[in-house]
Amino acid sequence: MKMTATLTAALLATTVWATMAAAQTDLSMWYHGAGNPKEAAVLQTIIDDFNASQSDWLVAVESFPQESYNDSVVAAALAGNLPDIIDVDGPVMPNWAWSGYLQPLQIDETKIENFLPGPKGYWDGKLYSIGLWDAAVALVTRQSILDDLGLRTPTLEQPWTQEEFMGALEAAKATGTYDYPLDLGMAWTGEWYPYAFSPFLQSFGGDLVDRSTYLTAEGALNGDAAMAFGEWWQGLFANDLAPGTSQDPAARETGFQDGKYAFSWNGNWAAKNILETFDDTVFLPAPDFGAGPKIGAASWQFGVSSASKHPDGASAFIEFALQDKYLADFSNAIGLIPPTASAAQMTENYKDGGPMAVFYDLTKAQALVRPVTPGYVVEAKVFEKALADIANGADVADTLDAATDEINADIERNSGYGHSE
């Protein structure tokens, strides 16, 4: 009798579940995290929870390798094969929105009021994407190095000035202990250059493009502030203060831990390994080169593709994923910065007193999103090449002028990318 009751209950539950599943409308989702099992597990948990939480939608994810994800999405957009939900790198979002790959999100924006600014993907006055985390860069060193060199420990309130920063590098160089005083990560190419180095330019008072109109780089990338930045940048390599573009990738990976460098300009994603190596690791704020200390912001975010016939369902999933517990899960799994203070308190690394809590404060205090314009994708590549050329000894003024012309020509070719005077 008991057995029969159990079987009947199981049959009933299966039938109800099957009926519910059959009634749900399929939503396809693409994600950039293939090859990262921890990230995939968190995302799958959110999807499973969402699918079980309601009877209207059934999300299924297809993962792509990050390195080729953007190319896959662009190709799919051309072929008319986009899914309902896609994730997009923050600085690329305006380009995809402008190109018609994305449609505005239909979520309750009061739910993201307390988010850090970086994960909010606004363009043209509309919210197109939202991130479940942010990323930040800091000047990594050891307290013992600061003490040995007799240096003041900079704080968010009082970061190093340019003079103090250069003094620190010269002091480290004078010891003869290090291959180079500073590891900038020149071995990493691609988006690392604009993400990690354009904040230096912005701290000098320059930028990749004039943000008041987004119609020209004139004055922003080749004005006095940008020239001062370029000279300073070139000096780092000319004076053997940092390894240049020929830096060995292996040295970038482990050089700081191996004692080759006194300081390393690196991201919160690398912090865990460094903390495991040195118990006196400190993460210092970016120096202030005159226009305030800056670091980059915005990482991967979720959006709804323009091809989706169910933007309400896709938005419902994204809104569901914004719960603090999921933001904390992602942070605990892959070490990225939760976008809300309440989620940060739920994490091992970013809660008050946590080993990486400083990154949350850094993001809040110093983060500046990369230029919010469809033209950014070209500006980033032009900037990367210009920085590499200057590091290799090219004339600063000529290089920045040429980069400015190239960016301006691209903006003109694309009729201002939707921006107007």
Add this chain to the structure above:
Amino acid sequence: MATISADNHGLRLVVRYVVLTLIAVIFIFPLLFMVMSSLKPSDQLLRDTASLRAFLPVGDIGFANYADAFSRAPVALFVFNSVLVTGVTVLLSLFLCSLAAFSFTFLNWKGRDLLLGIVIATLIVPFETIAIPLLLLVSKLPWIGLDGLQFGWLNTYRVQIIPWIADGLTVFLFVQYFKDLPRELIEAARVEGASWWQIYRRIVMPLAGPVLATAAILKFLVMYNQYLWPLIVVQQESYRPVMVGLQYFFQLDTAWGEIMAYLTIITVPVLAFYLIMQRAFISSIASTGVKG
């Protein structure tokens, strides 16, 4: 005098073998580095790159990277996909391109030389220039399968195979080889009443071993190394080939040991295929050189 000559001969032989050994070492070192690195933890791997230890099985050696590679990505699926796509494409390509070359070489038809010129001219067109138009085309093409008529070839094996079956280089290789076959054989067969199909099947192809091997190896390498095309036409993991799969290993904290293990695994089919075809390939190259 004879003694001096023998000495010179011996010396020349030693020098020759030293030079050949050096060249062999230069070619084999990258493979050796890959295999040795696949056995080491990432941190040791990076440290060893600064010395000759990079080429030696020293330190903390094991197969953990292989296990980790299989848990990070469906390696076996990627290898299966690549071998399947490559194998089918190579077989179909050898058959169809040799048929085309046979026609260009032995049959007389109007516009033959012009068409051959156009086929050979496609050699100078980089694939990247036609990738997007081809993508737009295959995304709309019809196909009749078990589910009836469907439009769009994306996310299938056929989209990775069919556009690559015929190519100018393979046709060109066959044409060049067929031109050097004795015409008397063909004429004698015709006099005996053989059909063109019989001549192709019973006379020409049995003599085409070297060029078949060359074309097969070249096609195999092109297909096995496919990256851009599958990247844009395949959005489902179940159809991804090995080169797109390689991207799974480039994360924020790149697992170099796993990358080397993955590369070692996916190199095995290439080496095996080359070793099988090696004799015929060298024979083909050598004979081309003599005739050149």
